[in-house]
Amino acid sequence: MAMPRTYTKQNICDNTLDEAQLATRCPLDNGRRSITPVHPSIGNLDKLPVEILTQVLMYTDVPSITRFRRVNSLAMLLVDSVPKYAAIIKHCPNIIRAILSIEADGFNCNVLYATLSSTRCSTCDCLV
Secondary structure, three states: OOOOOOOOOOOHHHHOOOHHHHHHHOOOOOOOOOOOOOOOOOHHHHHOOHHHHHHHHHOOEHHHHHHHHOOOHHHHHHHHOOHHHHHHHHHOHHHHHHHHHOOOOOOEHHHHHHHHOOOEOOOOOOEO
């Protein structure tokens, strides 16, 4: 005789972090400003115009752009100058924290900004 299978109902709160836990586990340094060194460099990327770098950063996944931002003060300034990244950090930093904490590399600033500023559900296209 086969034993009946029983499933326990999980509470969604068991698998999510509240805002305080998220801020503690994944701090952002976006409020920090360092003194610009005399000769900041981002290597070969210095050869590209800032406009092209900004476009490249806009299509770079969030974990990578965050790691690049930590390279030095010039990289920090470049990332902070991406308007869509700056808007996301200003209005919903916990989204960035959540993406970093689960290492979700499928989101870039352009897609994330478009999704967050849309009035339609990204799954079913209904108005929200």
